[in-house]
Amino acid sequence: MLAPGGRLIVAVNHPLIYPLAYPGGGYFATREYSEDYTFSGQSAVLTFWHRPLHAMTDAFTAAGFRIAVISEPRPAPGAHELFPDVLKAADSTFLCFLFVVLEAV
Secondary structure (H helix, E strand, C coil), rough: CCCCEEEEEEEECCCCCHHHHHHCCCCCCCEEEEEEEEEEEEEEEEEEECCCHHHHHHHHHHHHEEEEEEECCCCCCCCHCCHHHHHCCHHHCCCCCCEEEEEEE
């Protein structure tokens, strides 16, 4: 539990990622899904929970937090050179994560 005035910074997948990656999955759906990844030669299954933005913000405020900031960062400098296929023509539309700053009330 955070003391009143304490801050919690949360990084979540942007809710647009799920319907873009899984057409037909629906933005307003709330669901769990898993994806296979390889990190340093090791296979791993990561599980995510998709929720629309309003469901996330409603849950934060219902838990007693005040939302101080919601940030949608652009790709890092140099990302277009490192990942040209992923980021082509995505100068202003690339959204991957949301950063949410919550304050305990």
